[in-house]
Amino acid sequence: MLILCCGNPERGDDAAGILVGERLKELSIEAQVCTGEPSALLEHWEGAHDVLLIDAVVTGSTVGTIHVWNASETRLPPQSSESTHGFGVALAIELARKLGSLPERLRVCGIEAGCFDLGAKPSPAVRRAVKDLTDKIAAECGGCRQT
Amino acid sequence: MTARTIQVETLARVEGECSLYIKMAGERVADVKLKIYEPPRFFEAFLRGRHYSEAPDITARICGICPIAYQMSAVHAIERALGVKPEPAIRLLRRLFYCGEWIESHALHIFMLHAPDFLGYADVIAMAADHRELVEKALRLKKIGNGIVSLLGGREIHPISAAVGGFYKVPTKAQLLALVPDLEWALQASVETVQWTKGLEFPSFEQDYEFVALRHPDEYPLNEGRLVSNRGMDIDAAEYEDHFTELHVRHSNALQSVVRGRGSYLVGPLARFNLNFEKLPKAAQDAAMSAGLKPPVRNPFRSIVVRAVELVFACSEALRIISEYEPPAVPKADIPNRAGVGQAITEAPRGILYHRYAFNERGLILTARIVPPTSQNLRRIEDDLREYATQLVAWPQEEATWKCEQAVRNYDPCISCATHFLKVRIERGTE
Numbered sequence: 001m002l003i004l005c006c007g008n009p010e011r012g013d014d015a016a017g018i019l020v021g022e023r024l025k026e027l028s029i030e031a032q033v034c035t036g037e038p039s040a041l042l043e044h045w046e047g048a049h050d051v052l053l054i055d056a057v058v059t060g061s062t063v064g065t066i067h068v069w070n071a072s073e074t075r076l077p078p079q080s081s082e083s084t085h086g087f088g089v090a091l092a093i094e095l096a097r098k099l100g101s102l103p104e105r106l107r108v109c110g111i112e113a114g115c116f117d118l119g120a121k122p123s124p125a126v127r128r129a130v131k132d133l134t135d136k137i138a139a140e141c142g143g144c145r146q147t
Numbered sequence: 148m149t150a151r152t153i154q155v156e157t158l159a160r161v162e163g164e165c166s167l168y169i170k171m172a173g174e175r176v177a178d179v180k181l182k183i184y185e186p187p188r189f190f191e192a193f194l195r196g197r198h199y200s201e202a203p204d205i206t207a208r209i210c211g212i213c214p215i216a217y218q219m220s221a222v223h224a225i226e227r228a229l230g231v232k233p234e235p236a237i238r239l240l241r242r243l244f245y246c247g248e249w250i251e252s253h254a255l256h257i258f259m260l261h262a263p264d265f266l267g268y269a270d271v272i273a274m275a276a277d278h279r280e281l282v283e284k285a286l287r288l289k290k291i292g293n294g295i296v297s298l299l300g301g302r303e304i305h306p307i308s309a310a311v312g313g314f315y316k317v318p319t320k321a322q323l324l325a326l327v328p329d330l331e332w333a334l335q336a337s338v339e340t341v342q343w344t345k346g347l348e349f350p351s352f353e354q355d356y357e358f359v360a361l362r363h364p365d366e367y368p369l370n371e372g373r374l375v376s377n378r379g380m381d382i383d384a385a386e387y388e389d390h391f392t393e394l395h396v397r398h399s400n401a402l403q404s405v406v407r408g409r410g411s412y413l414v415g416p417l418a419r420f421n422l423n424f425e426k427l428p429k430a431a432q433d434a435a436m437s438a439g440l441k442p443p444v445r446n447p448f449r450s451i452v453v454r455a456v457e458l459v460f461a462c463s464e465a466l467r468i469i470s471e472y473e474p475p476a477v478p479k480a481d482i483p484n485r486a487g488v489g490q491a492i493t494e495a496p497r498g499i500l501y502h503r504y505a506f507n508e509r510g511l512i513l514t515a516r517i518v519p520p521t522s523q524n525l526r527r528i529e530d531d532l533r534e535y536a537t538q539l540v541a542w543p544q545e546e547a548t549w550k551c552e553q554a555v556r557n558y559d560p561c562i563s564c565a566t567h568f569l570k571v572r573i574e575r576g577t578e
Binding site: 091095 | 271282283293304
């Protein structure tokens, strides 16, 4: 399983995916950190059959909620921004779907984020979610040391 | 007289966020506003008090699409202030670095942002269903551009290796040679892109622009040259502020730049092509001629073809540089601190980017001024819309709106770069 962790460590809760990646690495579980830039994402998962992508999301749920979408079968909720700055994970997935380059199995784990302020620290709720999600992934990977 | 308004709340397929408002009164365009509501960035203020060596990395953060342009204008301006001239190998590497940015930026705009306008799709995802090969070509071209940036800059977005005096780390010849097969493919793909763009349908719309671009005696401009225009301008970067000024308009967080005493002007691919056609390598000239393109090109909708010609140039130039490259003796010159003032202009994918720095004897920046290409094109975009919208009076609302959006996208505007609002004037009336 290829694990891709997206986010921006300098913008509050947007660090969620990166933090999961760091914790996984501490557990000797391989995880790649990426910005979420679409062409880079398509490149990252090229040739992979089973991909788990982790990122911060905003759906209106309580901050810290963990969402899991089976992106191989269903569309992610649409993004609000039409500019290239909003041309992120969801659009990259849809583009790959159209191009026939979506991994056979692509799951997206989203951690509900509340604060994207520049320089802010991730909120306690997101930090807890990071730990919970890391534990779940570690359990799935099997045989890894639990935190 | 019937009044009609074209309003786009969030303009799609541009870098950053803005809205468009056009008010028509009968057959007359009464008002045009490209409203830049993205907040100001204050980068010029951030730079004050920082050492000049930090400027390339700080200014690179202005844009995720064209960070190299900011790094290049910064290092050249500071080196001019310090009286430093980089050795030939560094100069070559900087041109190669810039080629990488042009390839990824132009590929993104041609295929992902502009092509959907011509082919009648709302976005690249919708377009991908019917034109898969175009999107795959775009992604591969972008990846090849990113590969150059990543090798020279340490990473593909906000690279970190460019420095005043050179690079923190330079590639080996073998590392550059490894890029050649991809670049040869990219060159061929770019030529095909020119052929593809020439078959698109272009609105009949030409304007009498003042084109402004760098001109170098020996090469198509990237990092160096005098600033010239088709109306007789021929100046050094140090004279830039004598000839241009930025104006604040109420509806925009980005300043609008004008030529003093004349008004709006156009920078970017069309200006470079029209003022430097003879400096393009033969492959790019041939591609342009085969597309029926020769200067002066005054139809801004044809900028997609010119961008494709510049893709041919960037790939061809990258291959030339790689064949000539030998690593420099020292990657980065050691430069002692001293006080100075320096200006530089380089050619970002969207047009000229001006930087000026003044720093003290400890190398700490006292003032910085940055005029990005989109600020320089903003007034021209509004002028285009003012003229072009008169052609759309009888058009259905939805189509007229689409065409006006396309007219903005002709310029590949980068709104985030442009929002460097500095002058704040508060007017208070008396009761």
